[in-house]
Amino acid sequence: MAAGAAAVVLLAVVIEPYRVARITSFLDPGGDPGGTGFQVIQAKIALGSGGLFGVGLGESLQKAYFLPEAHTDMIAAVIGEELGLVGISALVGLYGMFGYAGLRIAQRARDRYGKLLAAGLTSMVVVQALVNLLAVFGMAPLTGVPLPFVSYGNASMLVMLAAVGLLLNIARGGSVGSAARPEPAGARLRVVDGGREVARAQRERASPSRSKRVAKGRHSRGGDRGPRGPGTRRRRRASG
Numbered sequence: 001m002a003a004g005a006a007a008v009v010l011l012a013v014v015i016e017p018y019r020v021a022r023i024t025s026f027l028d029p030g031g032d033p034g035g036t037g038f039q040v041i042q043a044k045i046a047l048g049s050g051g052l053f054g055v056g057l058g059e060s061l062q063k064a065y066f067l068p069e070a071h072t073d074m075i076a077a078v079i080g081e082e083l084g085l086v087g088i089s090a091l092v093g094l095y096g097m098f099g100y101a102g103l104r105i106a107q108r109a110r111d112r113y114g115k116l117l118a119a120g121l122t123s124m125v126v127v128q129a130l131v132n133l134l135a136v137f138g139m140a141p142l143t144g145v146p147l148p149f150v151s152y153g154n155a156s157m158l159v160m161l162a163a164v165g166l167l168l169n170i171a172r173g174g175s176v177g178s179a180a181r182p183e184p185a186g187a188r189l190r191v192v193d194g195g196r197e198v199a200r201a202q203r204e205r206a207s208p209s210r211s212k213r214v215a216k217g218r219h220s221r222g223g224d225r226g227p228r229g230p231g232t233r234r235r236r237r238a239s240g
Contacts (some may be wrong), residue, residue, distance in 0.1 A: 026141040041134050042067045043077040047088075054084035071152040073144055076136040091150075092133065099126040105171045114170045121163040 013019045021036045029037030046062040049055065060081045063070035070078050080088045102122025109115040125148050132147045134140035146156045 022143075024143045026138075029138070038075065039068050039142065040138055043074055044076040044138055045135070046074075046081040050084040050087075051083040052084050053086055054080070054082045057082050072146050073132065073142070073151070074136060075147050075151050076133055079150075080136075089155045095126060095129045095148075098122070102126075102167055105167055109170050110173060120168055121167055125160060127164060 013023055024031065025040060029040040033041055036118060042062060046060065046067055049062070055061075058071075060078050062081055063078045067074050067077060075086070076091065079091060083090075101124055102118060102125070106115045106118035106122065109118055116171050128145055129148050131140060131143060131145045132151075135142045135145070137165035146153055148156070
């Protein structure tokens with residue numbers, strides 16, 4: 001299966017020239033420093049120029065003159081130049097915290113659909129961030145994937161915010177599956193038994209104050225006189 005998958009990926013790369021250029025620029029950026037390898041080389045220069053604490057917020061030179069797509073695909077390189085290794089570490093740590101929180105939400109979800117949805121949304125954000133960061137660091141081919149919550153772009157931001165909204169709904173205990181509530185056990189017993197005594201006992205347990213008022217009313221009217229038969233009527237006529 002792995003050999004078959006590798007053959008399919010290799011075929012998909014070979015049939016498209018721009019994919020071949022991305023792979024060759026990833027393997028050997030210095031082979032075409034003014035063409036396909038230009039962006040990768042400039043990203044490495046930006047990261048190396050930042051050092052430990054960076055050149056200062058807003059003081060990047062690469063984003064103004066050299067680094068292509070500095071506001072979208074290569075925004076992590078600009079952060080590394082301006083804030084240094086400390087800024088990049090903080091950025092990676094924030095994505096790690098997001099992944100941890102999302103998987104905890106998935107673990108504590110109420111139903112299976114909520115677990116799968118939370119895990120999928122968390123993986124979507126974390127994997128996209130990982131692909132972008134690896135491409136900026138030169139550890140993966142450039143794919144044009146934006147950095148979640150950081151890169152400029154309306155569509156990406158809307159999708160990420162919608163994903164966070166769904167995660168918050170699951171974290172608050174919202175049901176993402178069927179909205180119908182399960183029937184209580186008493187209702188099922190009432191349908192199965194079909195007896196008046198069972199239904200009356202359930203109503204008395206649900207509202208004891210009502211049963212007390214009913215009992216008090218019976219005592220005030222003289223109590224329960226029991227069933228009246230034809231013998232009772234004849235005795236009343238004789239006494240009259």
